[in-house]
Amino acid sequence: MPTIRALIFDLDGVITDTAEFHYLSWKQLADEEGLPFTRADNEALRGVSRRESLRRLLKGRPIDEDTAAAWMKRKNDYFLELLDRVTPADRLPGVTSLLEDARRTGLRLGIGSASKNVRPVLDKLGLSDAFDAIGDAHSEVVSKPAPDLFVWIAGRLDVYPTQTVIFEDAEAGIEAGRRGRFWTVGIGPATDGLAHLHYDSMAAITLADVLTKLAALG
Numbered sequence: 001m002p003t004i005r006a007l008i009f010d011l012d013g014v015i016t017d018t019a020e021f022h023y024l025s026w027k028q029l030a031d032e033e034g035l036p037f038t039r040a041d042n043e044a045l046r047g048v049s050r051r052e053s054l055r056r057l058l059k060g061r062p063i064d065e066d067t068a069a070a071w072m073k074r075k076n077d078y079f080l081e082l083l084d085r086v087t088p089a090d091r092l093p094g095v096t097s098l099l100e101d102a103r104r105t106g107l108r109l110g111i112g113s114a115s116k117n118v119r120p121v122l123d124k125l126g127l128s129d130a131f132d133a134i135g136d137a138h139s140e141v142v143s144k145p146a147p148d149l150f151v152w153i154a155g156r157l158d159v160y161p162t163q164t165v166i167f168e169d170a171e172a173g174i175e176a177g178r179r180g181r182f183w184t185v186g187i188g189p190a191t192d193g194l195a196h197l198h199y200d201s202m203a204a205i206t207l208a209d210v211l212t213k214l215a216a217l218g
């Protein structure tokens with residue numbers, strides 16, 4: 001295994017539990033519009049863009065473009081209302097120490113998210129200056145599960161994918177990482193069996209454990 005030089009983190013569901021906010025916001029819209037939508041349905045929305053999320057939620061029901069735009073805006077308004085209450089205490093357990101250990105070790109740090117809300121979320125968490133590169137839905141690259149976003153971030157961090165570990169809670173994110181030849185760490189049930197390493201939560205992760213286990217994979 002080459003020396004690891006960088007870590008790239010997904011945001012929603014990895015750095016903080018905004019994955020739950022995305023679910024609650026879609027759920028509110030779905031309930032108001034009489035669309036069947038469950039927590040189990042929501043698993044398929046993890047890690048994919050706002051528009052693709054709406055497409056999956058609609059399950060084939062046709063709507064015109066003006067309605068789609070209005071519904072996506074409404075869902076985002078609900079999300080921003082929930083985001084308003086977020087503070088640095090809402091970093092997921094284990095995140096702060098992992099970022100500090102990585103910094104101390106000299107690793108470069110990036111964010112790779114399908115969201116357009118990355119900067120306000122990082123701001124709320126007190127992490128605006130914690131990353132060397134941020135790739136998000138404004139980065140104008142093909143979204144996950146294509147590897148492009150992560151490759152774009154690796155370029156900005158000046159590292160190769162094989163020197164980089166991706167942390168993801170979504171199937172689409174692990175697929176993107178593997179297709180880009182990154183090392184992948186899956187967090188939570190949606191990524192079990194898909195990534196090089198898997199942990200039940202961020203709280204279960206230490207940098208030393210990840211590096212030791214990746215080294216053992218050769």
Ligand code: BG6
Pocket residue numbers: 011012019022045046047048049050053076113114115116117118137170
């Ligand atoms: C991803 C989330 O990070 O961003 C998805 O996992 C979300 O649930 C997507 O739909 C797009 O986010 P936003 O903030 O641009 O609507």
Ligand code: MG
Pocket residue numbers: 010011012013014019046047168169170
């Ligand atoms: Mg996620």
